[in-house]
Amino acid sequence: xxxxxxxxxxxxxxxxxxxxxxxxxxxxxxxxxxxxxxxxxxxxxxxxxxxxxxxxxxxxxxxxxxxxxxxxxxxxxxxxxxxxxxxxxxxxxxxxxxxxxxxxxxxxxxxxxxxxxxxxxxxxxxxxxxxxxxxxxxxxxxxxxx
Numbered sequence: 001x002x003x004x005x006x007x008x009x010x011x012x013x014x015x016x017x018x019x020x021x022x023x024x025x026x027x028x029x030x031x032x033x034x035x036x037x038x039x040x041x042x043x044x045x046x047x048x049x050x051x052x053x054x055x056x057x058x059x060x061x062x063x064x065x066x067x068x069x070x071x072x073x074x075x076x077x078x079x080x081x082x083x084x085x086x087x088x089x090x091x092x093x094x095x096x097x098x099x100x101x102x103x104x105x106x107x108x109x110x111x112x113x114x115x116x117x118x119x120x121x122x123x124x125x126x127x128x129x130x131x132x133x134x135x136x137x138x139x140x141x142x143x144x145x146x
Contacts, residue, residue, distance in 0.1 A: 001144070002137075002141070003137040003138070003140035003141040003144060004137055006079070006082070006140065006144050007079060007082075007083075007095065007098075007099040007137075007140060008099065009075050009079065010072060010075050010076045010079050010099065010100065011099065011102060013068060013071060013072035013075055014072055014102075016068055017065060017068050017069060017072060020061055020064060020065045020068065021065065023061055024058060024061050024062065024065065027054050027057055027058045027061070028058070030054055031051060031054050031055070031058070076100065079099060079100065080096070080100060082140060082143055082144065083095045083096050083099070083100070083140070085143050086136065086139045086140065086143070087139065088135075088136075088139065090112060090132070091132060091135055091136040091139055092136075093111070093112065094108055094112060094128060094132050094133065094136050095136050095140065097111060098133070105125045105128055105129040106125050108125075108128050109123045109124060109125040109127070109128040109129075110123075112128055112132070
């Protein structure tokens with residue numbers, strides 16, 4: 001596994017959680033949209049099969065979401081420890097901002113330029129995205145594949 005693949009694992013897990021949250025929202029909207037008919041005619045009691053099926057799917061998704069959140073936090077913690085092991089504070093900050101905070105390269109460059117670890121007044125987005133990122137990935141590679 002490359003350093004970039006390793007670091008992206010947390011992001012992939014968060015995307016999966018977001019997908020499940022969208023499915024949960026869709027099911028809740030479907031349940032809310034099921035209308036009750038009051039036409040005065042006698043009907044069977046209980047909930048409809050559609051509502052029952054949606055409720056079962058909702059419970060399954062909620063359980064799956066909790067499991068995936070736990071897995072994502074475990075992976076996040078592991079990646080944060082790896083990032084903290086990078087010797088260069090500016091590279092470590094770049095990695096944390098990109099792979100934990102999911103910041104844009106533009107924002108990362110701004111933060112690096114304002115960092116106490118950076119010796120210059122500015123940091124271009126291009127420099128952060130290419131040179132610094134390459135160096136940071138090399139540092140992680142040495143940690144995860146000694």
